[in-house]
Amino acid sequence: xxxxxxxxxxxxxxxxxxxxDYQDGQVLTLxxxxxxxxxxxxxxxxxxxFRRSQNRLMIKGETxxxxxxxxxxxxxxxGNSLVFAVEQKVAACHAGxxxxxxxxxxxxxxxxxISGDKVFDPDKVYK
Amino acid sequence: xxxxxxxxxxxxxxxxxxxxDYQDGQVLTLxxxxxxxxxxxxxxxxxxxFRRSQNRLMIKGETxxxxxxxxxxxxxxxGNSLVFAVEQKVAACHAGxxxxxxxxxxxxxxxxxISGDKVFDPDKVYK
Numbered sequence: 331x332x333x334x335x336x337x338x339x340x341x342x343x344x345x346x347x348x349x350x351d352y353q354d355g356q357v358l359t360l361x362x363x364x365x366x367x368x369x370x371x372x373x374x375x376x377x378x379x380f381r382r383s384q385n386r387l388m389i390k391g392e393t394x395x396x397x398x399x400x401x402x403x404x405x406x407x408x409g410n411s412l413v414f415a416v417e418q419k420v421a422a423c424h425a426g427x428x429x430x431x432x433x434x435x436x437x438x439x440x441x442x443x444i445s446g447d448k449v450f451d452p453d454k455v456y457k
Numbered sequence: 458x459x460x461x462x463x464x465x466x467x468x469x470x471x472x473x474x475x476x477x478d479y480q481d482g483q484v485l486t487l488x489x490x491x492x493x494x495x496x497x498x499x500x501x502x503x504x505x506x507f508r509r510s511q512n513r514l515m516i517k518g519e520t521x522x523x524x525x526x527x528x529x530x531x532x533x534x535x536g537n538s539l540v541f542a543v544e545q546k547v548a549a550c551h552a553g554x555x556x557x558x559x560x561x562x563x564x565x566x567x568x569x570x571i572s573g574d575k576v577f578d579p580d581k582v583y584k
Contacts, residue, residue, distance in 0.1 A: 332569055333562040348475050348484055355482035357475055357531075360538040372564050404484075404558035404572070407550050411487040413558045423534050431531035431540045435460040437499050442459055445531070 331369065336409045339365060344380060345412060349390075349422065352401040352415035358422035359430040361390065363412070375400045377414060394455050396420040421449040424456065458496060463536045466492060471507060472539060476517075476549065479528040479542035485549035486557040488517065490539070502527045504541060521582050523547040548576040551583065 339345050344362040351358055361379040363371065366387055370378040377390040377398040391397035398416035405412050423430040432446035466472050471489040478485055488506040490498065493514055497505040504517040504525040518524035525543035532539050550557040559573035 332567050336560075336562075336569070346473055346487060348487060350482075350484060355477075355484075357477060357482075357484065357540050360473060360475060360533065372562075375564075400564075403562040403564065405560055405562060406487065406557040407552045407554075407559070408557075413484050425534045427534075430533040430535075432534070433463075433532055435463075435499075435530040435532060437502075437527075437530065440459050442463070 331372065333372065333403070333405065334365065334368060336405055337368065337412070338409045344382075345410065347377075347379075347412040347414055349377060349398060349414050349416055351428075352417055355415075356429055357431055358398075358416070358418055358428070368412070371400060371414070372403070377416060391419065394420070394424070396422065396455075398422070424452060426450050426452045426455075458499065460499065460530070460532065461492065461495060463532055464495065464539070465536045471509075472537065474504075474506075474539040474541055476504060476525060476541050476543055478555075479544055482542075483556055484558055485525075485543070485545055485555070495539070498527060498541070499530070504543060518546065521547070521551070523549065523582075525549070551579060553577050553579045553582075 343364045347361050347363050349358045364380040367378045367380045379390050381388050396419050402415040421428045426448045427446045428449050434445040470491045474490050476485045491507040494505045494507045506517050523546050529542040548555045553575045554573045555576050561572040
């Protein structure tokens, strides 16, 4: 796989990957992939991540069914990070929002506001 | 600064930040910030990064003048990463492209193609 030759994994064997919506470009989440996760993601056409807290490879949306279908793949000038444009099923965030970046910081007032709509109820999805 | 209380810096004191164009949402680059860099970025309204290779804080575009003016600030559900929507002066990538993610991997043909236009000539900017 030509892509793998271009990438540099960090000292833990991971590379950060930005996941964006392929239609509106919105950043959905930032995840970490090891070499296996990049390979599996490309081969299956579905985002796979290396879940650091569990130390294992998993498909994004394993529990919720909210998978991410890969549409386009980009990598940066130094091969230190990836961008995947995906079709997001339901929503990316476990808190029920489309994007994990649903909180906005407002410097002027030093305040935080919710800037996204809730798409699902986490209590009903993660039982 | 309320934002800082919500963020988790990694064991090196860094947090990954995704920089996107505030108009079209395109991902421009992924950089790392320490606590100082986040503060300076918010206070000055210009992206500051912790340059790992040089082990120092710097304003993005220090050499080229291609600075990034902060328009909006988002942080993820776990406080592990940031998204800054910015007005990019000239271009984000030192290679002369608007985005650092100017190379696209095409899984079907296992090939790589340039998917962005060159905005400036690096040899003329970095002398």
